[in-house]
Amino acid sequence: MKHLLSISDLSKPDAISILDTATELARVSDGAVKKLPTLRGRTIVNLFAEDSTRTRISFEAAAKRLSADVINFSAKGSSLSKGESLKDTAMTLQAMGADAVVIRHPASGAAQRLADSEWMSGSVVNAGDGTHEHPSQALLDAFTIRKHLGMGGSDLFGLNVAIVGDILHSRVARSNVLLLSMLGAKVTLVAPPTLLPVGIHNWPTTVSYDFDAVIPHVDVVMMLRVQQERMSDLFFPNAREYSRYFGLNGERMASMKSGAIVMHPGPMNRGLEISAEVADSARSVITEQVTNGVSVRMAILYVLLAGGALEVGSN
Amino acid sequence: MSVALSAQDITRALTRISHEILEKNQGSTNIVLLGIPTRGAHIATRISSIITSIEGAEVPTGTLDITLFRDDLRMRPPRAIMPTKIPTSGIEGKDVILVDDVLFSGRTIRAALDALGEIGRPRTVQLAALVDRGHRELPIKADFIGKNLPTSKNQSVKVLLSEIDGRDEVTIEEEAE
Numbered sequence: 503m504k505h506l507l508s509i510s511d512l513s514k515p516d517a518i519s520i521l522d523t524a525t526e527l528a529r530v531s532d533g534a535v536k537k538l539p540t541l542r543g544r545t546i547v548n549l550f551a552e553d554s555t556r557t558r559i560s561f562e563a564a565a566k567r568l569s570a571d572v573i574n575f576s577a578k579g580s581s582l583s584k585g586e587s588l589k590d591t592a593m594t595l596q597a598m599g600a601d602a603v604v605i606r607h608p609a610s611g612a613a614q615r616l617a618d619s620e621w622m623s624g625s626v627v628n629a630g631d632g633t634h635e636h637p638s639q640a641l642l643d644a645f646t647i648r649k650h651l652g653m654g655g656s657d658l659f660g661l662n663v664a665i666v667g668d669i670l671h672s673r674v675a676r677s678n679v680l681l682l683s684m685l686g687a688k689v690t691l692v693a694p695p696t697l698l699p700v701g702i703h704n705w706p707t708t709v710s711y712d713f714d715a716v717i718p719h720v721d722v723v724m725m726l727r728v729q730q731e732r733m734s735d736l737f738f739p740n741a742r743e744y745s746r747y748f749g750l751n752g753e754r755m756a757s758m759k760s761g762a763i764v765m766h767p768g769p770m771n772r773g774l775e776i777s778a779e780v781a782d783s784a785r786s787v788i789t790e791q792v793t794n795g796v797s798v799r800m801a802i803l804y805v806l807l808a809g810g811a812l813e814v815g816s817n
Numbered sequence: 818m819s820v821a822l823s824a825q826d827i828t829r830a831l832t833r834i835s836h837e838i839l840e841k842n843q844g845s846t847n848i849v850l851l852g853i854p855t856r857g858a859h860i861a862t863r864i865s866s867i868i869t870s871i872e873g874a875e876v877p878t879g880t881l882d883i884t885l886f887r888d889d890l891r892m893r894p895p896r897a898i899m900p901t902k903i904p905t906s907g908i909e910g911k912d913v914i915l916v917d918d919v920l921f922s923g924r925t926i927r928a929a930l931d932a933l934g935e936i937g938r939p940r941t942v943q944l945a946a947l948v949d950r951g952h953r954e955l956p957i958k959a960d961f962i963g964k965n966l967p968t969s970k971n972q973s974v975k976v977l978l979s980e981i982d983g984r985d986e987v988t989i990e991e992e993a994e
Contacts, residue, residue, distance in 0.1 A: 519897065526882070526898040539931070540885045568885075804885075809895030 505617045505626045506802055508635045509680040517681060518656050521645050524801035528794070530567070540808055541570035544601040549591070550629070551577040551607045556768050556792055557629050557638070561604045564799035570807075573600070588612065589621055596622035602807055603627070610634035610673075625806045633671050633732065639767050640677035642798040643724065644685055646791050650763050651721050659686030664716050666692040667726035667748055667775050670699050671733070674767045675726060679707055692716050694748065696737040713748055718757050724765040725750050725776045741774055751777040755785060763787050821966050821974070824985035827947065830963030831860065834945050835867040837961050842912050847940070849908055850878040852916040853929060854899035859980045860947055861916035877904035881915070886928035903936060913939040914961075918976040920946035923957035948987055950974050 503516065512520075530538060546565045550558050558574070565572045575595075577583055582591060588607075595603060602625040605613050610632030617626040630636040644658065651661055663682055669675045669691050682689050683706040690708045691698065702709055710716050717723065728744065738744045745751075750764065758764075764776075764786045772778045781788060822830065842848050845868050852861025858880040865878040882899040890896075915929050926944060933942060945961035950968045968974060968989060977986045 523898050526900060529901065530885075538885045538935075540890065804898070805895050808890045809893055 503805060505613075505628075506637055506806060507613050507617055507626065507628045509637050509640055509677045509684070512637075512681075512684075514657070514684055517641070517644070517684065520641055520798070520801050520805055521648060522656070523804060524641075524645050524794070524798045525649075527800045527804070528797040530800075537567055537569060539569050540804060541565070541568040544570040544807055545573065545599055546570045546602045546604065546803065546807075547573045547575055547595050547598075547600040548629075549575050549595070549603050549605045549607075551582055551605075551612075552630070554606055554630070556795065557606060557636075560792065560795040561627075561629060561638075561799050561803075563796045564803055567796070568800055568803060570601075570803070573598075588616065589619070592616055592619065592621035596624070600624050602803070604629045606630045608632055627802060627806065630673055632673065633676075634673050635677045636673040636767075637677050637681075638795070638799055638802055639674050640681040641802070642791060642795045643674075643678055643765060643767070644681050645798050646765065646787055646794050647682075647687070647722055647763075648685075649794070650787065651761070657685040658682060661687040661722065662690065662720040663687050663722040663724060664690045664692055664713075664720040665724045665726065666713060666750070668697050668728045668737075669693045669702070669726065670697045670737075671729040672726045678724065679705055683707065687722075690716055690720065692748065694738055694744070713754065714757070717754055718759065721759060721762050722765060723750060723758065723762065724767075725770075726767070727769060728771055728775055745774055749775050749777065750780050752779040752783075755780050755783065758785065765791060767791070818988050818990045820986060821948070821989050822964055822987035824979075827963070827985045827987065830947065831863055832867055834961045834963060835864050835871065838864070838914060838943075838945065839868060839871065841943070841960070845872045845874060845876050847910075847912050848876060849904055849906065849911045849913050849939075850876055850916060851881040851903075851908075851913055851929075851933075852878070853925060854880050854882050855981065856918040856976055856978055857916045858899075859978050860918060860945075864916060864945070877906045877911075879904045881929055881932055883925060883928040883932050886931045888924060888928065901932075907937060908933065908939045909937040910940050912941045912943065914943045914945055916945045918947050918978075919974050920944070920949045920957075920959050920962070921952060921974075923953045923955035926957050927955050947976060948974055 562572050604627045606629040612631045613628035665675050692710050692713050766788045850861045850865050852858035865876045868876050879902040882901045884896050884898050943960040946959045947963040949962045950966045971992050973990050973992050975988045
């Protein structure tokens with residue numbers, strides 16, 4: 503595997519091997535050892551053309567724990583804000599000898615464009631492209647679910663997951679639907695019809711408009727952020743109404759199964775899709791998702807970069 | 818293909834290694850056995866149970882995966898990372914005995930020493946290998962050896978263990994050119 507662009511590029515064994523690798527690497531992060539020499543001498547560029555806290559820091563921490571050199575590169579403060587094209591930026595990175603580029607971009611397909619181009623020879627990791635995909639987030643979500651509810655199995659067979667909220671604008675939802683259903687979980691999407699994409703009935707999921715009917719039957723409730731910055735239209739009458747029908751508050755949480763968990767990819771709009779009471783409750787694994795993110799991203803970088811392509815003169 | 822060690826030979830070799838470990842360390846009180854996955858880990862478990870039957874006390878036994886510390890990662894496709902399980906007693910101040918199936922270039926052991934250094938500071942580190950086939954590329958030597966097998970570089974030594982392969986045997990095969 504050279505690039506990680508979309509969950510659809512992964513086979514089930516690929517995905518499970520990333521999760522298993524992450525499990526071993528998590529022990530490293532837990533233990534006294536925080537640094538491994540595995541990627542010494544490799545250069546990883548974080549190319550972030552869109553704002554991010556968790557993903558960028560998480561990839562940076564993952565690369566540093568594997569001893570890679572990290573160059574952070576964000577749109578603000580770089581020539582991207584002067585209008586430099588993705589091509590010229592990529593060629594600059596190539597000239598500097600980047601072994602991998604972790605790219606976040608507002609345009610869907612930007613990571614694919616970079617990987618398919620002749621502009622650079624390194625690996626490309628999609629860290630979120632527009633409303634398309636965010637594969638590393640889905641992998642860390644699957645990792646977190648497997649850790650809590652997987653009962654020692656390697657996949658997520660038999661688990662019920664509800665993904666709730668702004669599905670239309672969510673790359674996290676797209677990647678999660680693909681990955682979680684590949685791993686055997688049953689995914690239910692809960693959202694107002696305006697926030698569901700066209701063609702939703704071709705997805706391997708069921709759709710519900712009634713959060714209260716779904717919530718007692720699921721093992722995982724994954725809340726999505728309402729992405730107001732991507733909303734050019736009116737998608738729901740007002741925030742209070744959205745919150746009443748599709749927000750997760752303490753009262754709704756009380757009807758969840760025992761042992762069921764609450765997830766959110768962050769950043770949260772507290773009071774809109776999730777109440778502070780829920781976000782800080784014992785069911786919430788939201789901060790743990792961040793911790794697991796580092797292990798999963800270490801596993802991704804390990805799988806993409808540690809094994810070299812066969813070079814001339816090697817055996 | 819020729820058989821270098823039969824099942825019985827392997828059992829005898831491991832029994833002798835166990836006695837040698839006890840002799841050199843004056844008992845089992847301060848030792849920790851760490852097997853290098855996958856086959857080294859099974860051999861460590863066997864040595865551990867032999868020592869337990871001799872001394873009557875359990876020996877802390879674990880596994881140490883060295884994949885992340887290898888210096889030849891770039892030459893091959895990515896390898897799966899195997900579990901590292903350090904006994905709860907830790908390795909600080911202990912006599913750690915690394916256990917591997919075949920000692921060859923010595924690079925695995927160099928990586929293991931690096932991996933150990935990240936975990937703690939043992940009092941001593943010793944090395945036990947079921948087979949030493951020579952061709953060292955680093956100044957590394959085993960303390961306990963089941964069998965010295967002089968080989969040429971284009972032969973390959975295969976260790977089969979009943980836990981994984983269904984039977985115990987060590988064979989030498991000519992590698993096809």
